[in-house]
Amino acid sequence: MHQRHRVELVNVFAAGPGGGNPAPIVVDAAGMSDEQMREVARHYGHESGFVFPAAPDSGCDFEFRFWVPNHEMSMCGHATVGALWLLERIGRLQRDHVSIWTRSGRVDARITRDATGATAVEISQPAGRIEALPDAEQNRADILDVLGIVSEQLAALPIQNACTSRVKTLIPLASASDLDALEPRLDKVEALCERIGSTGLYPYVTLDASRQIFDARQFPKSSGYPEDAATGIAASALAFGLLSNDMVEASDRVITIRQGRVMQRPSEILVRFSLYAGRPDRSWLGGIVQLEQNGRTSS
Numbered sequence: 001m002h003q004r005h006r007v008e009l010v011n012v013f014a015a016g017p018g019g020g021n022p023a024p025i026v027v028d029a030a031g032m033s034d035e036q037m038r039e040v041a042r043h044y045g046h047e048s049g050f051v052f053p054a055a056p057d058s059g060c061d062f063e064f065r066f067w068v069p070n071h072e073m074s075m076c077g078h079a080t081v082g083a084l085w086l087l088e089r090i091g092r093l094q095r096d097h098v099s100i101w102t103r104s105g106r107v108d109a110r111i112t113r114d115a116t117g118a119t120a121v122e123i124s125q126p127a128g129r130i131e132a133l134p135d136a137e138q139n140r141a142d143i144l145d146v147l148g149i150v151s152e153q154l155a156a157l158p159i160q161n162a163c164t165s166r167v168k169t170l171i172p173l174a175s176a177s178d179l180d181a182l183e184p185r186l187d188k189v190e191a192l193c194e195r196i197g198s199t200g201l202y203p204y205v206t207l208d209a210s211r212q213i214f215d216a217r218q219f220p221k222s223s224g225y226p227e228d229a230a231t232g233i234a235a236s237a238l239a240f241g242l243l244s245n246d247m248v249e250a251s252d253r254v255i256t257i258r259q260g261r262v263m264q265r266p267s268e269i270l271v272r273f274s275l276y277a278g279r280p281d282r283s284w285l286g287g288i289v290q291l292e293q294n295g296r297t298s299s
Helices: 034-044 077-089 136-147 176-181 186-196 232-244
Strands: 005-012 021-026 048-053 062-067 097-102 105-113 119-126 129-132 160-163 167-172 200-208 213-216 255-259 267-276 279-287 289-298
Touching: 005 034, 005 077, 021 034, 021 077, 034 048, 034 062, 048 077, 062 077, 077 097, 077 105, 077 119, 077 232, 077 279, 077 289, 119 232, 129 232, 136 167, 136 186, 136 200, 160 232, 167 232, 176 200, 176 213, 186 200, 200 232, 213 232, 232 255, 232 267, 232 279
Parallel strands: 021 048, 062 097, 167 200, 213 255
Antiparallel strands: 005 021, 005 289, 048 062, 097 105, 105 119, 119 279, 129 160, 160 167, 200 213, 255 267, 267 279
């Protein structure tokens, strides 16, 4: 007999009604096979999160796994935030600080509540690694071609690969209207990302430099859908990319990454650096979570 697993659908990083990135979550995934988890992701068409008991020798409270329609992922920021929010909602978190084992390594989380009792979840990401684009001249031309733009539409900042959990390619644009108008050649995104060692193109624009507010879109390499409404891992990588270009402070001030507007799913990801000896050594990312619906039961 197959065990049946309940799927809950949450919207993570929501910035208004209908906003956020949908995440199907199974909070009791013990016993699920790889194919069962992949089927959940295929059914919903979104990155999906699955909560397992942690291995006794992991030193963690839970193990999370993540699937998209095409494959398993080592880490997913919004699914992690959504799963922790659900675990808190059903009374499964015994502490305000917990640790999660993922296939990209350990992730720490902290849970707070405001005066109204609303729950906020933040998860850790390691310090970002920033690298110049390989074969920069040719790959820059290829990126412009795939995005359907010309060099004059770029801001006066470098295109860079940035990584916390996965490599994202940061592409600075000069205006929000150019960002909104992007219609990338989706049939070429995967091959381009393969050449440049990236898991997604992340064009962005500065909206308000003094308030550290930026707008972005993500076109993933091979997830099985063309665009993400909110991408926590990419937002964390962007924060470190911005830091490397002196676009944000080396402080714990909030950096706001907005995403999903063109998809009619307005989203807002909040990133703040954790400092050690006055320098950022990792980041915390979080945002609003909303329960969209009690999902179907998967067998």
